[in-house]
Structure formats: structure tokens, C-alpha cells
Amino acid sequence: MTNPYAEIFRAPGAKGFAAAGFVARLPIAMESIGIVAMLSQTHGEYWLAGAVAATFAVTNALIAPQISRLVDRYGQTPLLVPATTVSVLAFAVLMVATHLRWPIWTLFVAALFAATMPSMPAMVRARWTEIFRGRPQLNTAFAFESAADELVYIAGASLSVGLSVSLFPEAGVLASTLFLAIGSAAFILQRRTEPTVRPMQGARSSAILLRPVQIITFALVFIGVIFATAEVSTVAITKELGQPGAASLVIGVYAVGSFIVGVIVGALNLRMPLQRQLVIAIGVIAVTTLPLLVVDTVPALALAIFGSGVAVSPTFITAFGLIERRVPAALLTEGVTWVMTGISIGMAFGAFASGWVVDTFGAQNGFWVSVAASIIALLTVLIGQRALADDCDAPVAAICGPAE
CATH class of the missing domain: 1.20.1250.20 (MFS general substrate transporter like domains)
Structure with a gap:
């Protein structure tokens, strides 16, 4: 092979x-x-x-x-x-x-x-x-x-x-x-x-005006929230459990889970439409945030964090794949950057939100921010399925290519 x-x-x-x-x-x-x-x-x-x-x-x-x-x-x-x-x-x-x-x-x-x-x-x-x-x-x-x-x-x-x-x-x-x-x-x-x-067909616009870029960027803002919440809540919980030194190891496990599954997915040639793959990936993220609400030991936290990370790379892979398919070549770099920016903004907001929740309601409740963020991200891509399935939306059709 x-x-x-x-x-x-x-x-x-x-x-x-x-x-x-x-x-x-x-x-x-x-x-x-x-x-x-x-x-x-x-x-x-x-x-x-x-x-x-x-x-x-x-x-x-x-x-x-x-x-x-x-x-x-x-x-x-x-x-x-x-x-x-x-x-x-x-x-x-x-x-x-x-x-x-x-x-x-x-x-x-x-x-x-x-x-x-x-x-x-x-x-x-x-x-x-x-x-x-x-x-x-x-x-x-x-x-x-x-x-x-x-x-x-x-x-x-x-x-x-x-x-x-x-x-x-x-x-x-x-x-x-x-x-x-x-x-x-x-x-x-x-x-x-x-x-x-590459020259533009018609007036040059911005990638953020394209509906697929708006949908994916907005969804990945909340994926970024989940990232930051995992880090902040993990630090708080491990400290509460009397093992603060375990925080870096648990956070590393989160990235390792994403890395392993991402490598596997990259080796496959999946035939399912990318917009549906994105729904499934974010759906898995949403489901795997739930066990984080009940963990009460460091090993259980590490296992739950590992599970929560498995769909992160597939989410990125399909998101950037959709950007490549749905954004004109003349706007591609900007389109990818908006998605990366969405993740960064989400991480900044997630760190603030989860920190406030942890301070106000306790370390364990910090993961409710992840649950809420994953639901919003999932609803966003579900509602946006039609726009993600098309090459572009009507207002900017002049600068997009023909439909697939």
C-alpha cells in the first residue's frame, strides 16, 4: 500500500x-x-x-x-x-x-x-x-x-x-x-x-464576505473556545485534586489524541461530502465534551481529554478543505487566515469565559463552557449545510467559479 x-x-x-x-x-x-x-x-x-x-x-x-x-x-x-x-x-x-x-x-x-x-x-x-x-x-x-x-x-x-x-x-x-x-x-x-x-473575475472582494468563510470561521471560533476551556479547566481541576503538576501532561494528551486521529484521517480518501464530514467531526466533539463534566480523578480526566481531542484534527482538515473548495483561488490565503483568526479569537474568549466560570462556580463546571461552545458550533454547520454545499452564495457569485 x-x-x-x-x-x-x-x-x-x-x-x-x-x-x-x-x-x-x-x-x-x-x-x-x-x-x-x-x-x-x-x-x-x-x-x-x-x-x-x-x-x-x-x-x-x-x-x-x-x-x-x-x-x-x-x-x-x-x-x-x-x-x-x-x-x-x-x-x-x-x-x-x-x-x-x-x-x-x-x-x-x-x-x-x-x-x-x-x-x-x-x-x-x-x-x-x-x-x-x-x-x-x-x-x-x-x-x-x-x-x-x-x-x-x-x-x-x-x-x-x-x-x-x-x-x-x-x-x-x-x-x-x-x-x-x-x-x-x-x-x-x-x-x-x-x-x-490569480486575477479576480469582476470586482475584488474580501473572503470574509463569502458565506462559507463566515460559517466556518464562526463555527471555529467556538472550537477555539473549547481548546482554551480544556486548558484552563484542566489546570483548575488538577490543582483541586492536589496534582497541579499533572496539568501539562493532561493537556499534552489532548493534542496527542488529535494528532493521531488526524494522521489516520489524512491517509484515507473519504468520499462523503466535506460539509457532512464537518458535521460529524463537530458532532463527535460535542458528544465527547460530556464525560468531562463528571471526571473526578486525574487518570479519568486524561482519558476524557484524550477522547475530546480525537475529532479536532478531522474538524480542521475538513474545514480547510471546504475553504479550498468554496473560496476563489484569488482569495484563498485570506480565507484560510480568517479561519485561523477565528480559532485564535475563540481561544482568547474561551480563556476568559472558562476562567470566570471556574472562579464563580468551581473547577468542574468550567467544562460547561465546552459543552455550550460545541453545541453552537454544531448548530452553525448544520444550519449552514446548504451554503457549504454550494461553491458560493448569490451576493458574491460574480467572483466564484461554477458550481460543482
């Missing part, structure tokens, strides 16, 4: 841009937590650390889709070079300002400019799409990318915090910035796999 993953890497240049893209995306998991670890040690104030990190995260969530929109219009290299350069320099200023105890306002200004960091997962997926558009190998490529995202989240946050604590406060942000600079440079230099800039 042919290994589908080996097959996708036979494409010229695939190994190079995939490896560079993996390094360049490590900052996604490292920068925000690295800022918190850095400033909490140097300034001793968690509110400041959280505020600066939130400034970076929220601004990046707003700017990244605009950068991707320009990438679709002018190409990856003309946008990635200045955007990455500004971000790297801003992170350098942030580290210097922290070390030299510059005025607090300089930390926020540096975080604002650092937020020009592009969405590297979107750039990598755009290259896979350029190679395998309309072919079954694209599903395998998206599965690989989802698995790579899981590895980033498994390793990135722990590495950032570990470096800051064991070496010096700025170490996590420094490592992350170096990954961004080196990975992005290696990625940009590989010009032969860069997607072709």
Missing part, C-alpha cells in the same frame, strides 16, 4: 517549504506565552504581562487577514518580507525594552508592531493547494498541516516557558523570534513553489 504522506512529499520543493513553514509557525504557540513568562518575571505583575500579550494576540488576529488579503493580490514574497521584518524588529525592541525597563507604554507599542507577524499556516496551505488543487492528495496535505499545528502547540508553549524560566526571562521570546526570522527567510527563498497571483 502506498504511503500517502510519502506521495505528497515527492512534489518538487514540498519538503523544503513544509520544513521552513513548520519552523516559521512555532511563534504562534510561543510568542504570547513567552511575553507573559518574560514580563511576569521582570516586572512581577501578571496584569501587565497579560495585557501586553493580549495586545499582540488581538492585534495580530485583526491584521493577519489583511496581510493575507494583500498576499492574494500581490504574492507572498512582496508581503512576507516587510511584514516579517517589522515583526522581528518589534520583538527585538520588546525584549530590549523589557530588559532595560523602558517605560511601560513602549511595551505596548512594540507589541502592536510585532503583530504584523503573518499567518504562516495559511501561506503553507496556499502552497499545498497550488500543487494539488482538485486532487485527493490535497486532503492528505491538509491533514499533515493539521498534525504539524498540533505538534507546534504541544512543543511550542512548553519550550517558550521552559527557556524563560531556566535561562533568562527573555529567552522564550528570543527563541521564538529567531524561529520566525530563520523559518520565514527559508520559506521566502523558495520561490518556485510560491503560488501564482
Whole structure:
């Protein structure tokens, strides 16, 4: 039997841009937590650390889709070079300002400019799409990318915090910035796999105006809520059970479950329509949030968390597959970035909501946020089945291709 993953890497240049893209995306998991670890040690104030990190995260969530929109219009290299350069320099200023105890306002200004960091997962997926558009190998490529995202989240946050604590406060942000600079440079230099800039038919619009992008992005906001809730509630429950050190292991199990199933799904060539696959995946997520409400031991929590993670990668794979099918090629990078942004926004909101629930009603009740979020996500994709089954909706039909 042919290994589908080996097959996708036979494409010229695939190994190079995939490896560079993996390094360049490590900052996604490292920068925000690295800022918190850095400033909490140097300034001793968690509110400041959280505020600066939130400034970076929220601004990046707003700017990244605009950068991707320009990438679709002018190409990856003309946008990635200045955007990455500004971000790297801003992170350098942030580290210097922290070390030299510059005025607090300089930390926020540096975080604002650092937020020009592009969405590297979107750039990598755009290259896979350029190679395998309309072919079954694209599903395998998206599965690989989802698995790579899981590895980033498994390793990135722990590495950032570990470096800051064991070496010096700025170490996590420094490592992350170096990954961004080196990975992005290696990625940009590989010009032969860069997607072709495709002209629009009719007036150029924004991907977020397309109904499928709106539906998928909204649904994945609540998937992001589930991610954050799993982390916050796990930390609270393990602490309540007297085993706070087990939190990182349990959270790692969550990502491992998603990684394993994602790899398996990527090797399959499923014939079911993608919009139905998305319903099933989110339905599984909804069902598997229920056991989390009754766990009362760390082993039971780890098992329930593992089960809750099994449908995460399939959800990502089908979501990005739908974006590739339902968004015009000239808007693809922006479309993917909006979905990634939805996840980030959901994680920020989920951390706040679950934290409030845990503080108000107790650690165990934090998982009710996951239950509610999964129901909203499921209802969203159920109601949006017709729009997801079509190439585009009527108001933007002029810029979409023919129906399948």
C-alpha cells in the first residue's frame, strides 16, 4: 500500500517549504506565552504581562487577514518580507525594552508592531493547494498541516516557558523570534513553489464576505473556545485534586489524541461530502465534551481529554478543505487566515469565559463552557449545510467559479 504522506512529499520543493513553514509557525504557540513568562518575571505583575500579550494576540488576529488579503493580490514574497521584518524588529525592541525597563507604554507599542507577524499556516496551505488543487492528495496535505499545528502547540508553549524560566526571562521570546526570522527567510527563498497571483473575475472582494468563510470561521471560533476551556479547566481541576503538576501532561494528551486521529484521517480518501464530514467531526466533539463534566480523578480526566481531542484534527482538515473548495483561488490565503483568526479569537474568549466560570462556580463546571461552545458550533454547520454545499452564495457569485 502506498504511503500517502510519502506521495505528497515527492512534489518538487514540498519538503523544503513544509520544513521552513513548520519552523516559521512555532511563534504562534510561543510568542504570547513567552511575553507573559518574560514580563511576569521582570516586572512581577501578571496584569501587565497579560495585557501586553493580549495586545499582540488581538492585534495580530485583526491584521493577519489583511496581510493575507494583500498576499492574494500581490504574492507572498512582496508581503512576507516587510511584514516579517517589522515583526522581528518589534520583538527585538520588546525584549530590549523589557530588559532595560523602558517605560511601560513602549511595551505596548512594540507589541502592536510585532503583530504584523503573518499567518504562516495559511501561506503553507496556499502552497499545498497550488500543487494539488482538485486532487485527493490535497486532503492528505491538509491533514499533515493539521498534525504539524498540533505538534507546534504541544512543543511550542512548553519550550517558550521552559527557556524563560531556566535561562533568562527573555529567552522564550528570543527563541521564538529567531524561529520566525530563520523559518520565514527559508520559506521566502523558495520561490518556485510560491503560488501564482490569480486575477479576480469582476470586482475584488474580501473572503470574509463569502458565506462559507463566515460559517466556518464562526463555527471555529467556538472550537477555539473549547481548546482554551480544556486548558484552563484542566489546570483548575488538577490543582483541586492536589496534582497541579499533572496539568501539562493532561493537556499534552489532548493534542496527542488529535494528532493521531488526524494522521489516520489524512491517509484515507473519504468520499462523503466535506460539509457532512464537518458535521460529524463537530458532532463527535460535542458528544465527547460530556464525560468531562463528571471526571473526578486525574487518570479519568486524561482519558476524557484524550477522547475530546480525537475529532479536532478531522474538524480542521475538513474545514480547510471546504475553504479550498468554496473560496476563489484569488482569495484563498485570506480565507484560510480568517479561519485561523477565528480559532485564535475563540481561544482568547474561551480563556476568559472558562476562567470566570471556574472562579464563580468551581473547577468542574468550567467544562460547561465546552459543552455550550460545541453545541453552537454544531448548530452553525448544520444550519449552514446548504451554503457549504454550494461553491458560493448569490451576493458574491460574480467572483466564484461554477458550481460543482
